Amino acid sequence: MRANPLQSLARSNVAQTVYRHVKEIGSIRLFNNDTDLSHLQILYLYYLSLYESLYTDLSMQEEYLTQEVIDDEIRVEAYLLYRKVNRKNKQKPNNKKSIIDNAGEGSLIFRRKSK
Numbered sequence: 001m002r003a004n005p006l007q008s009l010a011r012s013n014v015a016q017t018v019y020r021h022v023k024e025i026g027s028i029r030l031f032n033n034d035t036d037l038s039h040l041q042i043l044y045l046y047y048l049s050l051y052e053s054l055y056t057d058l059s060m061q062e063e064y065l066t067q068e069v070i071d072d073e074i075r076v077e078a079y080l081l082y083r084k085v086n087r088k089n090k091q092k093p094n095n096k097k098s099i100i101d102n103a104g105e106g107s108l109i110f111r112r113k114s115k
Helices: 005-011 013-024 039-059 067-071 073-090 096-102
Strands: none
Touching: 005 013, 005 039, 013 039, 039 067, 039 073, 067 073
16 A cells, blocks of 8 residues: 555654644644635645644554554554544543542532422
């Protein structure tokens, strides 16, 4: 399988650095045009955002994510699927009992006054 050159570019350190600065400093522009982006520009922005998210996960030492995974497009897709499923499973129902059980010392719990 041949690597997608747009993905490779978005994954690069230079592109990620520029993307981070574009987001932080409003006066830096990624493209000459600000509106009516082409399909290629939108796809490039998608990949920049995707790899920024992956590098953030990598810096947080997320399970199963390494630089080797980020460098392989198929392994990236597998990791993204794993992350999506894993995040769904970690979500807990937000009920009163779980809120009270999770309240630590010094926490405030607001309750409605019963009539």
